[in-house]
Amino acid sequence: MSGNVALAQTITDGDTIKLNGVTYRLWGIDAPETAQVCPDGWPAGRLATTHLQSLIVGRNVTCERRDTDRYGRIVAVCRAGGTDLGATMVRDGYAWAFVKYTGDYVGQEAQAKGGRIGVHGHDCALAWEWRAATRR
Numbered sequence: 001m002s003g004n005v006a007l008a009q010t011i012t013d014g015d016t017i018k019l020n021g022v023t024y025r026l027w028g029i030d031a032p033e034t035a036q037v038c039p040d041g042w043p044a045g046r047l048a049t050t051h052l053q054s055l056i057v058g059r060n061v062t063c064e065r066r067d068t069d070r071y072g073r074i075v076a077v078c079r080a081g082g083t084d085l086g087a088t089m090v091r092d093g094y095a096w097a098f099v100k101y102t103g104d105y106v107g108q109e110a111q112a113k114g115g116r117i118g119v120h121g122h123d124c125a126l127a128w129e130w131r132a133a134t135r136r
Contacts, residue, residue: 009061014048014094015086017078019061025073027066028104029086030127031095033134038122047118048094055088056080093118096126 010018014031017024032044063076078085089095090108096119097105113120
């Protein structure tokens with residue numbers, strides 16, 4: 001399944017977009033939750049959401065299905081203007097490579113870690129660890 005849309009898009013958070021009523025979870029990444037703030041006060045979740053929005057605004061977005069998650073969302077590689085959104089989010093420090101599912105973005109994460117960019121420069125909790133800790 002793929003979507004090819006320019007305008008009917010909504011950013012849910014840093015790793016989820018909605019195109020023409022279909023929700024896509026970006027393949028191979030995990031971004032901070034919207035409410036997630038790093039120990040130094042850096043609002044990682046809010047900034048990840050706005051960064052993803054900036055990557056798609058005014059661009060043609062296409063998504064290629066890879067899987068379906070437990071919430072029924074399509075997990076897909078999505079591109080804006082031909083650029084892989086997952087790779088860009090990880091490289092720019094607004095998401096982690098989700099190595100539990102794929103090693104596709106480990107190179108981008110190593111680059112961001114090395115430069116202490118984004119979540120790596122603010123000692124943010126990994127999104128999956130933050131979710132587990134806030135569910136208690």
